Amino acid sequence: MYLSRGGYEVAVLDGFQKRRWEAQIGVQPLAPIHPLQERVRIWKRETGKNIRVFVGDLAHERFTARVFEQWKPDAIIHYGEQPSAPFSMMGNEKAVETQVNNVAGNLNVLFAMKRSVPTAHLIKLGTMGEYGTPNIDIEEGWLDIEHKGRKDRVLMPKKPGSFYHLSKVHDSHNCEFVCRVWNLRITDLNQGVVYGIETDETQIHEELNTSFHYDEVFGTALNRFCVQAAAGLPITPYGSGGQKRGFLNIRDTIQCVELALSNPPLSGEFRVFNQFTEVFSIRELASTVAAAAKEIGVTAKVEHIINPRIEEEEHYYNPVLTHLPSLGLKPHKLSDTLVKSMLSYIKRHSDRIDPDTIAPRVKWEGYV
Template sequence: MRVLILGIDGYLGWALALRLVRRGHEVVGIDNLYTRKAVAEVGSDSALPILSMQDRIKAVEEAFGARIEFIEGDATNYYLIRKAMDKHRPDAVVHFAEQRSAPYSMIDIEHAKHTVINNLTSTLNVIYAIKELKRDVHVLKMGTLGEYGYPAFRIPEDAFIDAVIQGIRDKIVVPRWAGSWYHWSKVFDSYMLLYANKLWGLTITDFHQGPVYGTRTTDIVSEELFTRFDVDDVWGTVINRFCAEAVINHPLTIYGSGLQKKGFTSLEDTITALAALIENPPEPGEFRTVHHYREIKTLNEMAELIRRVAKQILGYEPEIMHLPNPRVEPEEDLLYEPEKRVLPKLGIYRLTRVMEDEVVMMLKDLKPHADRVKRIEALFRPRVKWRD
């Protein structure tokens, strides 16, 4: 298959590109290198060193004898997206090219606007390019489980649920309640995609997943192939940040009570699921919602697990420190187990590695780069607050 990855330079985009070329697919990628600049803007850097896009491509050629086509450009430029789709005629477009940090979106009006405009415009461009070129392309859009919030019912995986509206039984879209401007942009993305599907019959997978953690996939066979790994207060997701804190014996910083529950998935399992969804597209004209998470844990459970593994790998147990939660989010009595049916049907719902083994690997990968982590140590405390 030929796959166009929007956001190929990112944490997931690069790891997916490696998996797809190793599975014999042709990969074309677009990226405006925005995350590199935005991470630098908050004074941070990837904790693992990453090569420039040109050097990454050379490293892939050397490692796997495969060529990735890269276009440096902005997904909010409609003509760029349309031209790339027309020229390369992909079977699938994977859309990762969004501003993906909730804290970044909450900094101020400029960052909120950037998030909403960047994310919605890029999604609209993909929709219109397919509609205007009249192409049969599977759009795999990366959303988030955070679109739903924490409703008092089990979140169904279907985009629609049965409901009684004004006395009439009908189908309504699953209600959503996001917790940041970033998450709201994902909600609007989902609605726009659903509308494009109803209106023009676009074939869509709306993929909702919780936080991803991990330094490696089985394709990252050398440090030259590392994908980015962010650990600061703005860009780092929680397990990645805890592991970075552990390697420099910094306290593991839990925001709030630590009773918040999330559905975590390793980078390896995320990439396996994405590749399976690309290789098993929905029926033409179908809108397929997919939920993905492997282990539901509280932040306290995660911190304890990382402390245990740190003792075994690093020889010490970092402290655990609770800081006031900068976010506005529910912390207790959470009913949380979103339904998942599509991926188990594809037969790929096994855990590749238990969380504990994954964390062992992460600490081993990070240890030689402890000096890079040390440089951003001051950024572990949250600077962006949802309310003053």
């Protein structure tokens, strides 16, 4: 919607796999998501802009090939992957489904580019979780290394924390390869954890809302904490809460994509951006939410629970962030005001909160 409003001609490809995955595990976004075709009609009515819809599965080679052949995009923004770490840890079938879906879909995109639009720019959604929590600074994708007196520029080593995060590591390696051998141009956006609900475009019409998840599988930490506070439940960081991650506002996500889009890499360049605006520990987030809730008269207790994940809870974390700021990124930093506006949005939809979907049942150790 943002790009459409900004004058880009936009097409959307969707196979609606996530609808099925949500149904399988029995969760839904806080506010209903209307059919895509309906939202596109509303968008047209409200703004006069067309968005083209292609319905199909990126993992189906011929579908992807045909859309690229027909539409001939100048740029591709690839968000079409299974996005949840806990989902990928729900056992053998879901681990395989996650990696096959993500890797095959992305390979089909790379081949369709090579075939129909070899000079187009692929903006690929990666994740900061690809890196894990190394004891060295997290460079942006590439690392200048000196070893035994010799030098090279290598991919930043990865130690991801779930089969989902691994699927993105696989994608990154596949992307680097096709830049090297086919001269494709790719920006891999290693994004932090996104929070927030509203953008300028979702505010145009209430049926244009984003998919806001608060459940243990598709919900991210800050969103989940806000729903817990709004529903009068304790805020439950996993373990000590010393886990640090990069975070960013949903508005900045869009800003970052546009910055990448209007500053494409060279032909043959595999460019990686770390994409976040601030680093917080999970326990800092929990206190921030509790404090903001208090200001609007809601008392929320912070209750640490056993960590269902296997991850370091106290660790060094220093990701580098230079590329996006140098292109002009202006962060919307996390503020009490933002959290309070999230709480008030959630309260408006509080009849749809299912508290049974929040507590973590997916355990990194347990499912096989």
